[in-house]
Each structure stands twice: as C-alpha cells, then as structure tokens.
Amino acid sequence: MTSRLLAILAVKKAGTYLRQQFKQDARVFALKSAHEIVTQADKGAEKIILALLKKHSTNARILSEESGLYDYNSNWLWVVDPLDGTTNFRVHNPLFSISLALYHIDKPMLGVVYAPYLDELFVAEKGKGATLNGKRIHVSKTSELKKSFLTYCYGTHPKHMRMAVELYRYFKMKSVDMRQMGSAAVELAWVATGRTESIVIPGTHPWDAAAGVLLVTEAGGKTTDFSGKPWRFVDKKTRKIRMNADLLATNGKIHQKILQHLK
Known part of the structure; x- marks a missing residue:
C-alpha cells in the first residue's frame, strides 16, 4: 500500500468514527491545559489512525x-492530528477535521486533511499539486489586502492569544474580513483552495499545520514563519521537534503585505 493510499484510508476510517461520535453527546471532556480540551472522540480517532x-x-x-512522539530510528515521520477543532466538535459545529502528514527529515512529502462532516478530502503530494475530492485546486489570485478574506488561529500560550487579538484588530479593518474558524487544518486547506487568502497562526503546533502547509504550497501559495523564513518544525540535523513555530500561509500575492506587519 502506498503512503498516499494509507493516509487516505486512515483519515476516512477515523472520519467515519467521528461522524458517528458527532451525533452523540461529546460534552464530556478533559482539560489538557488551561486552554486545550480533549474528548473521547480525539482518543478514539487517534487509536484508529495509529493502528x-x-x-x-x-x-x-x-x-x-x-500520544506524543513514537521515536523510531527513521528519517520518515508521520504527523497526526486525529481531531483538529475539538471545541467545534463538542458543541456540534461541523467545522472540524483530521490532519495527517508524512515528512522526510524536515520536508513535507504528503499532506492529507479530511473534514468528515463536510466530506471534503484535501490531498497534496510533493511536486504533484493539491486536490479537493480528486479535483485540482489552486490558491486565489487576489493581490489586494482590502479584497482579501483572512483567518487566524493561535497556540496555547497567553502571548500567542494576545498577538492573535492584536493581529485581528489590525487586519480586520484592512481586509474584507478576518475570522477564526476553529480548525487550523481546515483554514490552511481553505487557503489552498482559494476560499480565503491567508491564515496567520502565532505559536502553531506541528500537528495542526504539518499537512496544511504542503496543501498551500502545492496549490501555488506560500508558507513562512514571521521572519519570512520557510516554516519548519523539524531540525534537519538533530531531528528534534520544534513546538510553537509561528506560521503565515497565504496565496503568495499578499504575503509581503501581511509579513511586513509581523516582523
């Protein structure tokens, strides 16, 4: 079985499980941190994918x-978010997703994002473009900030939340709109398919963005950190995982307009 077929099989099986759980009462949850929750659905979907x-x-x-890192002696790394948008999920908001990516050392080779309730499957392979339900997708051609639809998300540290609020205040009045959708993987996929022009994420976790960054770049967009350097979460030499790496993903045409405010 190819990695592409394996990834699609995994997210589809987990997606079937999540659709079933979505109809149940998902309000029983635990706190992973002051601002992060986890439900039985998170754990159940992860179990399916990891198996x-x-x-x-x-x-x-x-x-x-x-579950963290299963650190085998390999240059290949799967990055899994079994339920991105847990808060949306537990209040029966259908905007949630599964994110699965395959990296070779520090380079994304495969990215899959599946929104089960919407039945939208986004797939990207390095050098082969990006698709939505089998049809090729491309970022938007919008080049003016005032005509752009922006989204944002943020990490769990208070400083990331404060930065996100500041960014919202600044860009809200300079664009068509700026919104938080509640699933970073979906928001990255939306940049890739041209529904939005950008997402800004102070302090993103690797599993939230690992698949989405490849979707964006393979659809013709651009991803960097807030200094303008390529977004990376794996150290090429040590293979250590970097947490809370800031991310800007855009259609490429408005990238500098947003980046100049982030530096």
Whole structure:
C-alpha cells in the first residue's frame, strides 16, 4: 500500500468514527491545559489512525497530538492530528477535521486533511499539486489586502492569544474580513483552495499545520514563519521537534503585505 493510499484510508476510517461520535453527546471532556480540551472522540480517532500506521508503515516515526512522539530510528515521520477543532466538535459545529502528514527529515512529502462532516478530502503530494475530492485546486489570485478574506488561529500560550487579538484588530479593518474558524487544518486547506487568502497562526503546533502547509504550497501559495523564513518544525540535523513555530500561509500575492506587519 502506498503512503498516499494509507493516509487516505486512515483519515476516512477515523472520519467515519467521528461522524458517528458527532451525533452523540461529546460534552464530556478533559482539560489538557488551561486552554486545550480533549474528548473521547480525539482518543478514539487517534487509536484508529495509529493502528493503521503501525501496521502498514512500521519503520516511520510518529508524532501524534494526543500520544506524543513514537521515536523510531527513521528519517520518515508521520504527523497526526486525529481531531483538529475539538471545541467545534463538542458543541456540534461541523467545522472540524483530521490532519495527517508524512515528512522526510524536515520536508513535507504528503499532506492529507479530511473534514468528515463536510466530506471534503484535501490531498497534496510533493511536486504533484493539491486536490479537493480528486479535483485540482489552486490558491486565489487576489493581490489586494482590502479584497482579501483572512483567518487566524493561535497556540496555547497567553502571548500567542494576545498577538492573535492584536493581529485581528489590525487586519480586520484592512481586509474584507478576518475570522477564526476553529480548525487550523481546515483554514490552511481553505487557503489552498482559494476560499480565503491567508491564515496567520502565532505559536502553531506541528500537528495542526504539518499537512496544511504542503496543501498551500502545492496549490501555488506560500508558507513562512514571521521572519519570512520557510516554516519548519523539524531540525534537519538533530531531528528534534520544534513546538510553537509561528506560521503565515497565504496565496503568495499578499504575503509581503501581511509579513511586513509581523516582523
């Protein structure tokens, strides 16, 4: 089984499970931190995905949001977010997703984002473009900030939240709109498909963005940190995982207009 087929199988199986759980009462949850929650659905979807990865991709490392890092001796790394948008999910908001990516050392090779309730499957492979439900997608051609639809998200540290609020205040009046949708993976996929022009994320977690950054770049967009350097969360030499790396993803045409305010 190819990595692409394995990834699609994993997110589809987990998606079926999440659709079933979505109809149930998902309000029973635990706090992972002051601003992060986890439900039984997170754990259940992760179990499905990890079982498939460990069975069919035995030599790869695995980084998963709920279980952490399975650090095998390999240059290949799967990055898993079994339920991105847990808060949306638990209040029966259908805007949630599953994110699964495959990296070779520090380079994204495969990215899959699946929104189960919307039945939208976004797939990107390095050098092969990006698709939505099998149809090729591209970022928007909008080049003016005032005509752009922007989104934002943020990490769990208070400083990331404060920065996000400041960015919202600044860009809200300079664009068509700026909104937070509640699922970074979906918001990255929306940049890739041209529904929005940008997402800004102070302090993103690797599992939230690992798949989405490849979707954006393969659809013709651009991803960097807030200094303008390529977004990375794996150290090429040590293979250590970097947490809370700031991310700007855009259609490329408005990238500098936003970046100049972030530097």
